[in-house]
Amino acid sequence: MSPQILDNALGAVGHTPLIRLDKIAASKGLKCNLLGKVEFMSAGGSVKDRIAKAMVEAAERDGKLIPGKSVVIEPTSGNTGIGLAMACAIKGYSVIITLPNKMSLEKEALLRALGAEVVRTPTEAAWDSPESHIGVAKRLRREIPHSIILDQYCNVNNPLAHEYTTGPEIIEAVVSTPSTSSRPSTEKVDVMVAGAGTGGTITGISRAIKRTHNKDCIVVGVDPKGSILAFPDTLNAADEGAQYIVEGIGYDFIPDVLSRDPTHVDVWVKSSDEESFAAVQTLMRSEGLLVGGSSGSSLSGALRWLVTAEGQKVANTPGKNVVVLLPDGIRNYMSKPWFLQIAMEGEPSHLAGIIAQALQKP
Numbered sequence: 324m325s326p327q328i329l330d331n332a333l334g335a336v337g338h339t340p341l342i343r344l345d346k347i348a349a350s351k352g353l354k355c356n357l358l359g360k361v362e363f364m365s366a367g368g369s370v371k372d373r374i375a376k377a378m379v380e381a382a383e384r385d386g387k388l389i390p391g392k393s394v395v396i397e398p399t400s401g402n403t404g405i406g407l408a409m410a411c412a413i414k415g416y417s418v419i420i421t422l423p424n425k426m427s428l429e430k431e432a433l434l435r436a437l438g439a440e441v442v443r444t445p446t447e448a449a450w451d452s453p454e455s456h457i458g459v460a461k462r463l464r465r466e467i468p469h470s471i472i473l474d475q476y477c478n479v480n481n482p483l484a485h486e487y488t489t490g491p492e493i494i495e496a497v498v499s500t501p502s503t504s505s506r507p508s509t510e511k512v513d514v515m516v517a518g519a520g521t522g523g524t525i526t527g528i529s530r531a532i533k534r535t536h537n538k539d540c541i542v543v544g545v546d547p548k549g550s551i552l553a554f555p556d557t558l559n560a561a562d563e564g565a566q567y568i569v570e571g572i573g574y575d576f577i578p579d580v581l582s583r584d585p586t587h588v589d590v591w592v593k594s595s596d597e598e599s600f601a602a603v604q605t606l607m608r609s610e611g612l613l614v615g616g617s618s619g620s621s622l623s624g625a626l627r628w629l630v631t632a633e634g635q636k637v638a639n640t641p642g643k644n645v646v647v648l649l650p651d652g653i654r655n656y657m658s659k660p661w662f663l664q665i666a667m668e669g670e671p672s673h674l675a676g677i678i679a680q681a682l683q684k685p
């Protein structure tokens with residue numbers, strides 16, 4: 324995009340960079356290119372800005388929203404809510420977000436700062452119980468006049484937003500970066516790795532890549548241990564009922580967006596909190612990328628897949644492009660104990676002694 328004056332912040336949704344993760348690739352002995360799609364650089368700070376904008380604009384086209392009157396209600400793990408609250412602040416709709424307790428204080432504070440009401444719900448409530456974030460949203464919808472749930476779990480504009488924007492941006496970046504002798508590239512997206520919550524991101528990107536660019540691209544889905552989105556179900560069985568701290572990925576039901584189109588994911592891997600948060604630390608310390616927890620899940624899932632038999636063929640081929648989706652930023656999680664742990668831990672730096680010596684001098 325050439326520099327220009329934008330009408331409002333929604334013009335700065337998406338258009339995120341694809342960044343080489345060379346140091347991580349080298350440390351893992353990968354010969355392929357490892358590339359991160361860095362979504363925290365979108366206006367609202369996550370990949371979900373794209374669907375919030377698309378769902379609001381579609382509802383407006385359908386005449387379902389009236390400025391000053393409509394109340395947009397949405398159950399979310401936070402990021403869709405932030406995107407919706409941003410869009411609705413600009414356009415003049417009220418917003419109520421139902422948010423499971425486990426989601427960070429930073430997300431609630433951001434939502435409130437954007438003028439949204441936030442209703443917290445018990446994390447352990449099953450998705451179809453009246454107490455869950457989905458159940459409470461439906462109850463509010465029935466009681467509040469002029470209210471509407473745009474429903475990211477079913478809304479076709481969720482995967483479409485990624486088919487029309489995220490996917491094409493990835494393809495364009497890969498295609499328009501020519502192969503050189505020092506940086507070989509197939510100029511194709513050979514592997515795409517992303518986590519799934521609603522499944523909209525992975526479904527939409529997969530459709531864009533397979534339909535318009537490379538039908539042989541291998542799409543790898545990442546699902547936290549304790550969630551049931553992975554296929555075949557035997558992958559989920561080992562950790563049935565396990566709790567996970569990572570936010571935004573994993574569910575106890577398969578959203579319509581994902582079940583409508585399950586063939587768009589070729590292979591699933593399971594991720595653990597421990598591996599995810601360690602991978603966030605690596606992304607920050609070696610690549611300088613201020614990414615959130617589920618970005619660590621994407622990276623650790625990618626590295627897990629790259630050591631499988633099929634993955635090794637890619638890992639050992641110079642020029643193959645493996646794209647890892649990094650959905651949001653660490654500023655969503657700074658009050659979380661896991662962040663403080665990965666921020667503070669580590670060997671004392673070589674500067675510690677020098678600082679101590681320097682400060683001893685009068």
Ligand code: PMP
Pocket residue numbers: 369371400401402403518519520521522523524525570571572615617618650651
């Ligand atoms: N990571 C984070 C931090 C998210 O908020 C979400 C959205 N729930 C995802 C990953 C997964 O995206 P999707 O809903 O498109 O599968």
